[in-house]
Amino acid sequence: MVTPSSVPLPDRVAVRRALVSVSDKTGVAEFAGELAKRGVDILSTGGTAKTLSDAGIKVTDVAEVTGFPEVLGGRVKTLHPMIHGGLLGVRNDPQHAAQLVEHGIESIDLLVIDLYPFEKTVASGAAFRETIEQIDIGGPAMIRAAAKNHAFVAVLVDPADYSAVLDEMSAGDGTLPIAMRKRLAAKAYARTAAYDAAISTWFAGEEEQPDKTWFSLGGRLISEMRYGENPHQKAGFYGTGMPRPGVATARQVQGKALSYNNINDTDAAYELVAEFDPERTAAVAIIKHANPCGVAEGDGLVDAYRKALACDPVSAFGGIVALNRELDAEAATAITEIFTEVIIAPGATDEAIEIVAAKKNLRLLLTDGLPDPRFAGPMVRSVAGGFLVQDRDGSVVEDxxxxxxxxxxxxxxxxxxxxxxxxxxxxxxxxxxxxxxxxxxxxxxxxxxxxxxxxxxxxxxxxxxxxxxxxxxxxxxxxxxxxxxxxxxxxxxxxxxxxxxxxxxxxxxxxxxxxxxxxxxxxxxxxxxxxxxxxxx
The missing domain is CATH 3.40.140.20 (AICAR transformylase, duplication domain)
Known part of the structure; x- marks a missing residue:
């Protein structure tokens, strides 16, 4: 008996039919246009179908394929055997092939999809019911279906992969190789895992006594590190999408790429300086190896910086400097008198930015705000065979x-x-x-x-x-x-x-x-x- 698991994986699969449905329309019309030029039939839904049609691309609405309109405010549109059968059918399995023909189900070779912007909705501070509506159902179902059947289907969840897919199709006469399909499938599962992690974390935060049976953590790569704490360790920097000012959300104005240790130390510095209310006092923290070597408050930033530096001027060399107020020219001049790896602040004046620019390797990070020191979100640390999770230490002296x-x-x-x-x-x-x-x-x-x-x-x-x-x-x-x-x-x-x-x-x-x-x-x-x-x- 032939079963899907016993069917050998084909090397290259031709892309003849694609389903394109995205919330982020960036580059999708150009990508779909290139598919159409290669003779690919395109299915689509709602706003994506309109975007493609407006760009002059011939599109078949999913409702025409399913014979069923979008219902329940768009909650149900792709959850149908005509779609999922097209994604899940094992093409060279005789039983699958016969059932596809029997029910008039056409195969889908390429799924181009992203998910409702749940993380952005949470970051915006939206109300509970509005946030709930941004939990995607059909999208993850299709992604998982296509990724499971990567033997015959390619799934694209990131616009960054559009060009690579087109290049591979050009090189392969309209086909995609198994290596790319597997890589895209792995990325797709990582995306749905991170998406579900964001949902579960948010939901748990809405509960006074959340169930702790399972814990999930996910994030999106912000930057790939050259190495971790040491050159023989691989590392990456990931963001959770959490709306909290800090190194993960900062805008890097200048300087070379941040290292693993830079990021770790900069986070420590900024969390510390956030303990000091900028409305009350100017404060500066100088960090080395995640520990403060000098912290001070003063009448202004330059006063606070010089007091902090006096605590341990030797260790401060090559350190991280965090400010709780906008970096001004006087403070920028003082900080750049010695070698400093990173300056992080809520903002900076144009004059201060110009002064820092004279030190080309010095990283300047601006965050547009300070993190709340009372915040008690999760902290995670790995151990052999598992990990520890705890709330942040949100205790402040005022409490x-x-x-x-x-x-x-x-x-x-x-x-x-x-x-x-x-x-x-x-x-x-x-x-x-x-x-x-x-x-x-x-x-x-x-x-x-x-x-x-x-x-x-x-x-x-x-x-x-x-x-x-x-x-x-x-x-x-x-x-x-x-x-x-x-x-x-x-x-x-x-x-x-x-x-x-x-x-x-x-x-x-x-x-x-x-x-x-x-x-x-x-x-x-x-x-x-x-x-x-x-x-x-």
Whole structure:
């Protein structure tokens, strides 16, 4: 008995009949016109049929083939055996061939289709019911049918492939090879998977208690990386279509292509600087290897930048600079005084763009907005055989119930610096220790196995920065300190006190909180509990 799975795949298949139905009409008339010149019969639907007819291309409406009009506001038009039979029929299977003839079903050799613009609709902030109407049903069904039957059918879901298909048809006397059909089929399934992932993610976000049995993730390639974190690793940069300002949505004004590490670090920088309300203050974050080496707020961007740079001018070389306000000429001049990989900002003046342009390799990214630090969308990390999914850390200091745990309460300046330090600590790899003075980091300890080590490393780097600036004592003298998690023992706290810290902000919650509070009281420093932890691994 002959079955579809036992039929050998033909190498080349002639394209004689095509179904063209797209939401994005870019280039479709030109492409269909070239098909028509090659003698291909074209079926189409609705707006696409009108676009092609207006371009002088002969088109057969799908309704003429199915004998059934579009109904239910266009929800049903291609879900019919005359269409799906034409896509799914195995041409050299005798039973399939006989049934196609019996029912008068003509084969479709090429499907040119995209999907309703669901992702764009979500990005626009459309209402629930409007968004629901942009969930395509017939499109994914046809794509999956054509891709399954790629032995005989080619499926095009991306206008970027129009020219390649035409070139192959020209080279192959109107035929397409199995290698191209398989490649297009794989791409088609990836597209429907990403489409369904976007729908499921959006739907889950509309539910207070979404079912977590399955999780899907999809995206569209923004750029292919030369390599990943290291030259032997392959990588790509994908966008989810989520309407959130940042590196994935930014416009690159100038500079060479972003690397994997550039993108990772730039994202870290912009998420950090977004913690600072631009209506309240100008803020700058300088990032190296996903950790801040300097963060500051000031009267203006250039003031904030110079304060941030003073924290660790050595590490800042070759770093990422993120701004929470429009880049101006004065700040652009200051930033370009040293080698910088990327500048990211909500916008830039023409004069600032011109100044940055003198550094041809420096990437300038403009985002038209700041990401919301309270946003709690999914974060995904792969592990062997699976992946972890969690909400973003959307906790901000304004929402914390800050409690003074010591006999001495912070002074007004200490309160301001403690809140600043807590904003920064959220974005430092654990174990994180951040010293702050007068609205600027003066020492950052990141990613250590011991919290004591983080406190000491940050203090040492502060001493190094003071020496480089010709300051007689470490910058941590008279500072405040933030710890992303509680002090399990008093030793970490005392390391900060030894560095000159006068106030501390930490989550609290340790079994030894009493011991730590007692040590703080004996040292005469103020300590505030947040009740919130900011682990970042």
């Amino acid at each position: 914390c119930e800050l409690t003074v745990a010591t006999a001495r309460a912070p002074s007004e300046q200490e309160w301001a610096d403690l809140k600043f330090a807590w904003r920064v600590a959220k974005h430092v790899k654990s174990n994180a220790i951040v010293y702050v003075k007068d609205g600027a980091t003066v020492g950052v300890g990141a990613g250590q196995m011991s919290r004591v080590d983080s406190a000491r490393i940050a203090a040492r780097k502060s001493a190094d920065a003071a020496e480089a600036a010709g300051v007689p004592e470490p910058l941590t003298r008279g500072s405040v300190v933030a710890s992303d998690a509680f002090f399990p023992f008093a030793d970490g706290l005392m390391a900060a006190v030894d560095a000159g810290a006068t106030a501390v902000i930490q989550p609290g919650g340790s079994m030894r909180d009493d011991e730590v509070i007692k040590a703080a009281d004996e040292a005469g420093i103020a300590m505030v509990f947040t009740g919130v932890r900011h682990f970042r691994h």
